[in-house]
Amino acid sequence: MAAEDHQSVHLAVFPWLAFGHIIPYLELSKHIAQKGHRISFISTPRNIDRLPKLPPHLSSSIALVKIPLPTIAELPENAEATMDIHGAQMDHLKTAFDGLEAGLTRILEDSRPDWILYDFAAHWLPPVAAGLGISRAFFLNINACGSNDRTKPEDFTVPPKWVKFETKVAYRRYEADWIFGAGPGNKTGFSDFYRLGKVIVGCEAILARHCYEFEPAWLTLLEEIHHRPVIPLGLMPPKVQDHTITNDGNHEIWTSIKNWLDSQNKGSVVYVALGSEVTPTPDQFVELAYGLELSGVPFFWVLRKVSGSDPMELPSGFEERVSGRGIVWRSWAPQLEILSHESVGGFLTHCGWSSIVEGLMFGHPLITLPFLVDQGLNSRVVVEKTTRSRNSKKRARRIVHKGLGY
Numbered sequence: 001m002a003a004e005d006h007q008s009v010h011l012a013v014f015p016w017l018a019f020g021h022i023i024p025y026l027e028l029s030k031h032i033a034q035k036g037h038r039i040s041f042i043s044t045p046r047n048i049d050r051l052p053k054l055p056p057h058l059s060s061s062i063a064l065v066k067i068p069l070p071t072i073a074e075l076p077e078n079a080e081a082t083m084d085i086h087g088a089q090m091d092h093l094k095t096a097f098d099g100l101e102a103g104l105t106r107i108l109e110d111s112r113p114d115w116i117l118y119d120f121a122a123h124w125l126p127p128v129a130a131g132l133g134i135s136r137a138f139f140l141n142i143n144a145c146g147s148n149d150r151t152k153p154e155d156f157t158v159p160p161k162w163v164k165f166e167t168k169v170a171y172r173r174y175e176a177d178w179i180f181g182a183g184p185g186n187k188t189g190f191s192d193f194y195r196l197g198k199v200i201v202g203c204e205a206i207l208a209r210h211c212y213e214f215e216p217a218w219l220t221l222l223e224e225i226h227h228r229p230v231i232p233l234g235l236m237p238p239k240v241q242d243h244t245i246t247n248d249g250n251h252e253i254w255t256s257i258k259n260w261l262d263s264q265n266k267g268s269v270v271y272v273a274l275g276s277e278v279t280p281t282p283d284q285f286v287e288l289a290y291g292l293e294l295s296g297v298p299f300f301w302v303l304r305k306v307s308g309s310d311p312m313e314l315p316s317g318f319e320e321r322v323s324g325r326g327i328v329w330r331s332w333a334p335q336l337e338i339l340s341h342e343s344v345g346g347f348l349t350h351c352g353w354s355s356i357v358e359g360l361m362f363g364h365p366l367i368t369l370p371f372l373v374d375q376g377l378n379s380r381v382v383v384e385k386t387t388r389s390r391n392s393k394k395r396a397r398r399i400v401h402k403g404l405g406y
């Protein structure tokens with residue numbers, strides 16, 4: 001709603017620490033600021049410093065507010081900026097995130113925004129905001145089917161009993177076990193689903209990075225089971241220029257990557273990336289390397305540097321054997337730029353929701369390799385939705401762009 005139709009409102013925006021959340025939250029903040037409203041975008045200093053540059057005309061409407069993450073001995077120095085953490089360290093990161101409660105409460109007490117837009121992890125936030133008279137919305141930037149809670153692993157391997165429409169979207173048993181393993185075993189004792197349940201119960205509206213054109217059933221179900229308005233925002237396909245993480249020496253990086261892509265045949269390269277939170281086990285990692293080697297196709301593999309776990313060694317002689325045909329990239333990659341290059345012809349993805357949207361917006365065939373959280377569901381939803389039609393590439397592009405009226 002444009003501000004001139006109503007008075008301008010002030011929204012505090014508080015995403016989870018991974019860039020798969022931060023980027024869509026920042027995109028949404030820009031759309032809202034564009035309508036004449038004021039934003040306080042809150043995250044840790046390192047994440048704020050790495051945000052893509054704001055468009056000059058919005059910089060006065062979007063305040064970037066830094067809130068230092070409490071230091072936890074078990075966490076590497078810049079854990080939230082790189083997400084190069086795994087297993088128990090993710091639990092420690094969520095404990096550190098919970099340690100932001102006092103600082104965020106002070107920010108809200110001082111600035112008194114009209115609304116706060118928050119993410120799945122801040123289970124403690126709704127009562128704090130309600131106590132200050134601040135209205136609350138939860139921005140669900142994962143697939144709508146990822147938010148339906150269950151109570152034990154086996155419940156996850158079939159669609160929930162309250163789903164009345166035909167679907168095969170459910171977890172594999174190993175994915176369901178991961179969810180429970182990430183829950184009771186972790187330091188804070190909260191599983192992601194516990195956090196999700198608390199933030200949904202505590203909000204007055206759910207904004208969803210989704211659109212009825214992609215699939216209406218889960219969105220409608222969300223409203224029915226949570227008895228709250230669900231506002232689909234569309235799939236929010238980002239613009240390349242709005243996506244570039246700053247101060248990572250981007251221009252030189254992109255130039256070197258582009259030169260290699262330019263040397264490959266059109267549509268020949270498989271782009272391989274597992275988002276900002278996934279750390280494969282050493283065995284999974286080696287299997288992925290052998291798979292790429294045996295495929296015989298050119299590839300660009302974004303390889304997560306892992307801290308605090310077993311060394312992730314590539315099979316001996318791997319890089320020599322694939323030299324010239326495959327690139328192993330060991331730091332943050334300009335993903336959107338790479339996906340936009342004409343030499344890329346396929347995307348092997350962990351099925352993080354942002355990566356799926358980005359793969360679909362360029363009409364790339366997706367090779368789905370889900371690992372955790374909602375990724376298994378995202379994989380099944382995409383397969384269920386985009387393989388039905390004859391020309392799924394065109395349909396995928398159309399759905400993504402129609403979703404936000406692009």
Ligand SMILES: C[C@@H]1O[C@H](OP(=O)(O)OP(=O)(O)OC[C@H]2O[C@@H](n3ccc(=O)[nH]c3=O)[C@H](O)[C@@H]2O)[C@H](O)[C@H](O)[C@H]1O
Nearest residue numbers: 018019020142275276277332333335352353354355373
């Ligand atoms: C939403 C949810 O949060 C997490 O997202 P995660 O960061 O892992 O993955 P994406 O959602 O693809 O988001 C990753 C984002 O980082 C960008 N990127 C990543 C790596 C890189 O080297 N360069 C980049 O530009 C990428 O373009 C995308 O925008 C969980 O997985 C969850 O499953 C997912 O649905």
